[in-house]
Amino acid sequence: MFEFFVRSLDASTIFTIAAIGELIGQRSGVLNVGVEGIMLFGATLGFIVAQATGSYLLGFLAGIAIGALLGLLHGFFSVTLGGDQVVSGMGIWIMGFGLTTYIGNPYTGPLGMDRIPSVLGLSPFFFVGLALVILTKFVLSKTSLGLKIRSVGENPSVAEVSGVKVAKTRYYSSITGGMLMGFAGAVYALNYNPVWNYNFLMGWGFIALALVFFSMWNPYILMAGSLLFGTLWQLSLNPQLVLPGLFSRYIWRTVPFGITLIVLFSMSMKWFRTRWGAAKPDALGQPYLKEE
Amino acid sequence: MRIAGYKLTLAKRETLSGLQASMISVLAVLTALLLFSLIFIQADVNPLEAYKEIFDYAFFNSYGLPLTINRFIFLLLSTCAFIIPFRAGLWNIGMTGQLYAGSLSAFAVMYAFGVKDAKSAEYPALIIIPLMILAAALGAMIIASIAGYLRGKYNVNEIVVTMMLNFITFWLVSFMIKDGGLFMNPGGRGESFELPASLYAPLYKGVPFTLIFALGFAFFLHWLFAKTKLGYQIRAYGENPTGAEYAGISTVRIPLLVFIMGGALAGLAGYHYFAAVPGVYKIARSYAFLGDLAFYGIICGLIAQANPIAAIPVALLFGGLTNGGRFVQGKMHLGFGIDYALLGVLMITLVAFQFFYRYQFALTKAEKESPDV
Numbered sequence: 001m002f003e004f005f006v007r008s009l010d011a012s013t014i015f016t017i018a019a020i021g022e023l024i025g026q027r028s029g030v031l032n033v034g035v036e037g038i039m040l041f042g043a044t045l046g047f048i049v050a051q052a053t054g055s056y057l058l059g060f061l062a063g064i065a066i067g068a069l070l071g072l073l074h075g076f077f078s079v080t081l082g083g084d085q086v087v088s089g090m091g092i093w094i095m096g097f098g099l100t101t102y103i104g105n106p107y108t109g110p111l112g113m114d115r116i117p118s119v120l121g122l123s124p125f126f127f128v129g130l131a132l133v134i135l136t137k138f139v140l141s142k143t144s145l146g147l148k149i150r151s152v153g154e155n156p157s158v159a160e161v162s163g164v165k166v167a168k169t170r171y172y173s174s175i176t177g178g179m180l181m182g183f184a185g186a187v188y189a190l191n192y193n194p195v196w197n198y199n200f201l202m203g204w205g206f207i208a209l210a211l212v213f214f215s216m217w218n219p220y221i222l223m224a225g226s227l228l229f230g231t232l233w234q235l236s237l238n239p240q241l242v243l244p245g246l247f248s249r250y251i252w253r254t255v256p257f258g259i260t261l262i263v264l265f266s267m268s269m270k271w272f273r274t275r276w277g278a279a280k281p282d283a284l285g286q287p288y289l290k291e292e
Numbered sequence: 293m294r295i296a297g298y299k300l301t302l303a304k305r306e307t308l309s310g311l312q313a314s315m316i317s318v319l320a321v322l323t324a325l326l327l328f329s330l331i332f333i334q335a336d337v338n339p340l341e342a343y344k345e346i347f348d349y350a351f352f353n354s355y356g357l358p359l360t361i362n363r364f365i366f367l368l369l370s371t372c373a374f375i376i377p378f379r380a381g382l383w384n385i386g387m388t389g390q391l392y393a394g395s396l397s398a399f400a401v402m403y404a405f406g407v408k409d410a411k412s413a414e415y416p417a418l419i420i421i422p423l424m425i426l427a428a429a430l431g432a433m434i435i436a437s438i439a440g441y442l443r444g445k446y447n448v449n450e451i452v453v454t455m456m457l458n459f460i461t462f463w464l465v466s467f468m469i470k471d472g473g474l475f476m477n478p479g480g481r482g483e484s485f486e487l488p489a490s491l492y493a494p495l496y497k498g499v500p501f502t503l504i505f506a507l508g509f510a511f512f513l514h515w516l517f518a519k520t521k522l523g524y525q526i527r528a529y530g531e532n533p534t535g536a537e538y539a540g541i542s543t544v545r546i547p548l549l550v551f552i553m554g555g556a557l558a559g560l561a562g563y564h565y566f567a568a569v570p571g572v573y574k575i576a577r578s579y580a581f582l583g584d585l586a587f588y589g590i591i592c593g594l595i596a597q598a599n600p601i602a603a604i605p606v607a608l609l610f611g612g613l614t615n616g617g618r619f620v621q622g623k624m625h626l627g628f629g630i631d632y633a634l635l636g637v638l639m640i641t642l643v644a645f646q647f648f649y650r651y652q653f654a655l656t657k658a659e660k661e662s663p664d665v
Contacts, residue, residue, distance in 0.1 A: 033451055077643060081647045086451070087646055088643050090451075090590065091639045091643030092643075094591075095640040097636065098633050098635035101633070102629035105628045105629050106627060198629065206451075206456065210452045210456075248471060250463045250466040250470065250471070251463070253459075253463040254459070254460040254463045257460045258460060260452070260456050264452065264453065265442060
């Protein structure tokens with residue numbers, strides 16, 4: 001049972017890190033629906049680099065670097081070119097899905113390295129995730145940087161007038177978000193499940209995206225949601241731990257996705273909608289083009 | 293930028309004619325294919341030779357051409373399934389889930405007629421095949437309508453919903469065809485039972501009759517968008533949902549309706565590939581591949597700029613490219629997933645080219661300036 005608990009925390013951590021990345025971007029008004037693509041890239045490159053060099057550190061750095069690059073690309077499409085952010089995000093997802101399938105295929109199979117040692121019986125990344133949540137909450141609500149990020153996401157033209165550089169802030173947020181998503185992917189491929197297979201994420205990035213909508217852009221709620229989904233995911237892989245014999249294993253695999261739908265549906269309650277509407281960054285998904 | 297006395301500037305487009313729009317698409321595809329040569333070069337293959345092999349196999353080979361046509365039908369249906377909601381400004385990335393739901397429903401009809409246990413019996417095809425097609429469309433519609441309803445009624449992001457439905461139906465198919473599921477092949481190979489020969493879809497010169505559906509719906513949609521009130525309402529909603537509401541267009545009905553229509557077409561794509569393509573006639577173990585292929589519907593839809601008629605040549609091209617890609621992968625010993633890589637390169641190139649819908653390069657004669665010192 002303890003093993004199950006630890007694995008659930010591992011899974012939650014990956015949801016948390018990726019979703020925090022998405023949350024930072026969204027707070028600045030940049031919607032990135034390509035989370036899954038960036039995670040796939042981070043996971044695949046992290047896996048390849050770690051296997052080639054034998055160094056976990058380099059693997060994680062590679063994951064973070066490709067994440068930053070894709071965050072930059074998304075920033076370029078959505079900030080500089082002022083294009084449709086959904087189109088760009090979908091592009092990044094499909095590019096990630098397509099290219100990693102081809103690039104990673106020769107590496108199909110286990111990583112073949114010693115496991116990363118645990119800290120106090122838990123994965124070290126759990127503490128990283130926890131620190132990230134607290135840090136993000138602190139920066140967003142207590143610092144001038146956080147105020148800048150939020151103002152750019154709420155009302156970019158007002159922010160610009162008050163001296164905030166909209167484009168720069170959005171770029172930084174998008175890149176930071178990308179780095180975290182790439183890192184989350186690397187944690188998946190190097191620690192949670194160190195076996196490469198094509199399109200192995202099977203929806204983690206999209207659940208992370210849903211978590212951000214559900215969290216009302218609050219890192220603490222986001223963490224709670226990640227814990228719920230991490231546990232659910234783990235349960236869907238090992239249903240025999242709780243309800244042996246009930247349903248086929250394939251039915252269990254649909255459960256996390258079904259619960260996501262139910263959660264999204266529950267957001268339709270009036271109570272939730274008013275709060276959600278108030279918390280939503282007003283300029284989310286809208287390009288900001290300076291008047292010339 | 294200045295080139296030999298001419299000045300190259302970036303100017304905002306005032307209008308975008310149909311010809312210009314199609315030029316952008318053609319350029320985007322060419323650029324993507326050019327970029328994709330890098331992957332061939334990296335694999336020590338001459339790109340020109342590779343493309344020649346791809347096109348030769350896809351369009352001029354007696355084995356390759358029928359496969360291309362089957363993929364073309366599948367892609368055209370998937371593309372139309374994407375285009376209908378896209379005209380209303382909504383993203384249907386759930387073609388995968390919808391086609392799984394459609395094929396499961398079609399197999400459920402056969403199961404109800406006892407096909408699983410008596411494969412060699414003669415069945416009344418004239419009754420069962422139309423029922424299978426109806427069931428495929430209906431099953432997919434139901435799955436798709438969830439996304440449309442949640443979007444219309446509660447403004448829930450349709451991308452997340454359709455994606456969740458993709459994964460749910462993916463596992464449902466596994467549930468039905470593996471581990472003793474209802475549709476499992478009695479031989480137990482983790483695939484579905486096979487169609488009896490009497491229920492094979494009618495062929496004309498080796499081409500399944502589903503071709504009529506694919507082409508028919510493409511033309512029907514063109515007519516729907518251009519000439520009917522509903523088409524107008526869909527377009528109006530796509531351009532400005534709030535404005536459409538003021539004009540008396542229901543913001544609940546339109547999203548629901550576009551997803552239902554899109555879903556039905558994706559369901560037909562599912563029927564086509566699992567029950568009408570010669571040599572398949574079952575839900576194979578590797579059914580995930582067709583689900584992935586449906587994502588090409590997004591790309592074809594974007595290249596065709598949501599124009600169902602333009603989607604016809606685009607779907608034919610990509611039916612050929614993916615089919616030929618698989619072939620050269622085997623012939624030239626390339627790594628698995630060439631067609632997936634092409635999918636990725638195309639998509640990101642397209643995204644970059646979106647820019648030219650709003651801007652254009654203008655070449656003007658530079659005014660005489662004093663030369664730089």
